[in-house]
Amino acid sequence: MSAVGESQTVVESQASEDYPLTAVPAEARRSLLSMAFMLLGFTLYSGTFFAGGLVGPAFRFFPDLVVLLVVGNLILGGYAAALGYIASKTGLSTVLMARSSFGSVGSRWVDFILGFTQIGWYAWGSGLIADLLNKLAGVPTSWNWAIVLFFTYFFCITAYIGYRAMDWYSRIAVPAIIVLMLWSLSIAASQAGGFAGAQAIQPTAQLDIGAALTIIVGTFISGGTQATNWSRFANSPRTATLATLAAFFIANGFVVFGGAFSALVYQDFDMVSVMAKQGLLIPGFILLFLNMWSTQDNTIYAFSIAFCHMFRTKKRTFFVLIGATIALALTWGGIYESKQFIGFLILLGTFIPPIGGVIMADYWLYRRGQFPALEEPQPAFNWAGVIAYVVASAIAYYSSGIKPINGIIAAAVLYFILAKLIPSNRRSEVIK
Structure with missing residues (x-):
């Protein structure tokens, strides 16, 4: 085979797997409409609905709760949009960016922590569906193994096919999800007595502002860190920034608000359970199905990208199936029933933001907007990134206030200082 033929085969192979180990080329870039729906x-x-439910009962509706939701989702949206901008400029996913920031071997930690959190949420989602079918539809628990088996593999169909299938599914599901949620929220507002009624509801729980913001930001910070898996396909940095901000500030804020408001009105933040109380059980299950599929396929897709990089293979579809199988084992093993698991995943919101802080500092402050080519050999460990991450994570964990923000700022400042102090040729042995 000629060199040209071999090169063409490699390009086609990468395209069929959605470019897990290369930058997305110009001919594969997508429009704002495609980015937004995805x-x-x-x-x-x-799952974000649940996060809102944890926060809502602890605050008066206005201005306390509303301002808190705006600030929290603006933090999350700004963080994800900044990474989305870099992804569009470079065509790289977060795990590929991390190769420069953490080193060729050091970046595998990023692969693991991002991939693990996504597979954890995927397993939890399968368990949620089975649990709701038991409670609200009267399905016997003895059927749960089959329900989990079916939905675990069904929801990964679009992720297996790739961006194209996920794009078209989102165009159908997103408008329907928004309409159904607005329908439910309008009923809740009416039953609460409008704004005056919501304002009259007194807080029934205690939660400080820092903890509340950590929950709001932390629940989806792993997803925000990996939104680059899709924003790298954007046809311009402006497209990536607008689409990511709309998704993580407006849409995520909308869902958090839905959970918080439902918790205030019904003392219940389970989306389907709330709709059942409103006489909308069937629409509630339709909403759950559409909602879970649109997120579960993104979640398993993110896992596949992370583990392709960990093992340096372009076989993304293989890791979609591997991830689904791991999630199946976790769900059958009782991960959904674990009361500590959601708290653990939210706790990872403390340890994931410093990854983004290091990457942004590396790209903007140290490298002045230009990552090295992927073909260029990198240190096994970029100790500036590794040390900055470890120290920033400790600062975020032990500090008060908004832990994700503390972690991002600390990581960015530490990386910039350490990158200046540790010469690049002494950071570690250079390998590919």
């Missing part, structure tokens, strides 16, 4: 589908997630 990312909106990702963020309209019932």
Whole structure:
């Protein structure tokens, strides 16, 4: 085979797997409409509804709760949009960016922590569906193994096919999800007595502002860190920034608000359960199905990208199936029933933001907007990134206030200082 033929085969192979180990080329870039639907589908997630439910009962509706939701989602949206901008400029996913920031071997930690959180949420989602069918539809628990088996593999169909299938599914699902949620929220507002009624509801729980913002930001910070898996396909940085901000500030904020408001009105933040109380059980299950599919396929897709990079293979579809199988084992093993698991995943919101802080500092402050080519050999460990990450994570964990923000700022400042102090030729042995 000629060199030209071999090169063409490699390009076609990467394209069929959605470019897991290369930058997305210009001919594969997508429009704002495509980006918006894809990312909106990702963020309209019932797990975020639960996060809103944890926050809502602890605050008066206005201005306390409303301002808190705006600030929290603006933080999340700004963080994800900044990474989205870099992804569009470079065509790279977060795990490929991390190769420069953490080193060729050091970046595998990024692969692991981002991939693990996504597979954890995927497993939790399968368990949620089975649990709701038990409670609200009367399905016997003895059927749960089959329900989990079916939905675990069904929801990964579009992720297996890739961006094209996920794009078209999102265009159908997102408008339907928004309409159904607005329908439910309008009923809730009416039953609460409008604004005056919502304002009269007194807080029934205690939660400080820093903890509340950590929950709002932390629940989806892993997804925000990996939104680059789709924003790298944007046809311009402006497209990536607008689409990501719309998804993580507006859409994610909409879902958090839905959970918080439902918790205030019904003392219940389960989306389907709330709709059942409103006489909308069937629409509630339709919403759950559409909502879970639109996020679950993005979640398993993110896992596949992370683990392709970990093992340096372009076989993304293989890791979609591997990830689904791991999630199946976790769900059958009882991960959904674990009361500590959601708290653990939210806790990772403390340890994931410093990854983004290091990457942004590396790109903008140290390298002045230009990552090295992927073909260029990198240190096994970029100790500036590794040390900055570890110290920033400790600062975020032990500090008060808004832990994700503390972690991002600390990581960015530390990386910039350490990158100046540690010469690049002494950071570690250079390997590919």
